[in-house]
Amino acid sequence: MKTLAAQVITPEDLLKHWQGHRALTRRVIEAFPEKDFFEFSIAGLRPFSKLTNELLSIASPALKGIVNRDSQPFSEKDTEELTTKSQYLERWDKATEEINENWQKLAIEDFGETFNLFGQYEFPIIHNILYFIDNEVHHRGQGYVYLRALGIEPPFFWERE
8 A cells, every 4th residue: 555745735726826827838939929939039038929929838738648648749730720819719718728637637646656757757756746847937038038138028927817
């Protein structure tokens, strides 16, 4: 019989935390003017649409890979056909639903198991999930800088509902 270490946060609260970040990132996407979402960058960094491609190619596909124990390589090919901000927002919402569905398939014991994410990152599943959140926060921060450079007030970072 496996025993579990004491936990600080429940899986339900972790999902709520992650989805709060996703809701905030969605508002950042919404705040961009259409043209700037695809074209604006600073210092040669990727435009926010390209950063969003990465986020869309990690969150839901990676969680699905974890649930199915499938280490498919990382790919952004499923986002190549997105050409409008509204398409990105639709895909974002679809990914949010997929995350919620796949999250329900995780058992508490799964979080401590090691998984080779994308066939490259062999870590405990909880570390992979925390990476998904950290990576999103990092790229959303870039989006905040872009919005401010465009003279647009970004959403308050603490409003994650």
